[in-house]
Amino acid sequence: MHHHLVYGIDDGAKSFEGTEKMIRDAVENNVDTIITTPHITPGQEPFPYEDYQKRLEEIRAWLEKEKIDLKLYTGAEILYTAHTPRLLQEGRIPTMAGSQYVMLEFSPDEQYKSILDAVSQVASTGYVPILAHVERYMQIKKMAQLEKMRRECNALCQMNNSTVVHKHGFFQERWNRRLLREGLIDFVSSDSHDLPGRKNRMQRAYERLCQDLGEGIARALTCGNARRLLLNQEE
Template identity: 35%
Template sequence: MLEEGIFDIHCHIVPGVDDGAADIEETRKLLEMEYKQGVRNIILTPHFRFQMFETPLEKVQRQFRLAEEAAADISKDLHLYLGCEFHANMEMLSMLREKKVSTMAGSRYVLVEFSHNSEASYIRERLSAMLSGGYRPIVAHIERYESTRTDLDFVEELTEMGAYMQINADSIVGKDGFFTKRYCQKLMKNDLVHFVGSDCHDSSKRISRIGEAYSYVIKKMDTDYAKQLFIRNPQKIIDQKI
């Protein structure tokens, strides 16, 4: 697709640790799908959420190594990094400091998920705590939350605080409905998006459309802006430039 390759910073490809890839065979299919779409760097972000997804980090790391082996079989220029989609809670800082969950590729960036109906005050407080603790929160799929969907000013407030915004590829290309697609367009036109992720979970229903989203952003915005979201900003995570 392009020489430098694009990034996927949000996906569920680590086998057998959450509701994503069930086994290494599914992991391999997803990695092949990503590679064919022009992805060359992937941050794998298995869920951590109390009472739902609490796989110990040691197991996640062990399963991640299996994914790395599968990627090496596909191509030497397919690079994997470990992260986590960390559902917001009141123990976030202590869990990060005690290394019970992964940051994004070992950086200070953390992919943070909220519940659909999380109130603006809770989102603001949790992100503020993360920032005060020295982390750089990336808010996962902000198009899903009532408090951000209905208030662009609130999204702008969060970015001015220092938080980063991520939207899903499916939302960009319209797979999550017209209104979600239009909302994502508004976010991009107001320069309120920093990252795009596939949020893929399997090779049949919740697939990766990251390449399609990249092409769509080029068409609707321009190539430079697409490279900012899909290449340059993600590279800052890997380079740990904050």
């Protein structure tokens, strides 16, 4: 549910060949459904919505021809701006698979108060905010901050596969583990860009989560919770 595979739209795949490699990487990782999430900066950078949809159709047709059983949905990783709530309401930003869920990204050094305001603005328009790679935000390092956003704005949290499978510095590692252990993460997803730099790693993340938290939680984080989100989708 966090993947930059549609070529030529953002800093993900650069060509159809790049898309193809990312798809094969995902399939090797036992992924059967992806919400594609190109970067969007509402009101600041034009988003090629038509090209995105056209390329997604082209990729779906190729999947059918190749007999690859992979479902693709529209979505977006929205770098939050003041224009975001209005443009969401006008239907000019893709939500996650056409659902009421939207994935928000912030600069890693964004202040907690600004993130809280943004999340609360989005929630007040009727959408459910998902904080993309929540572990990255340097100003959110207290459980209470996240608990408040979850409680008051129904916010959900996504962590990247690379965070789960790679070693980090002591404090970051401790924070990552704590987020997972305390149940503050809802989705663990690839955030794949182009190969070889940012591979899918879903299978390794799943295995690591199984070891650390047990199979039930690993399945919920890598698959079950995202599938529940798809039940809410309208497209």
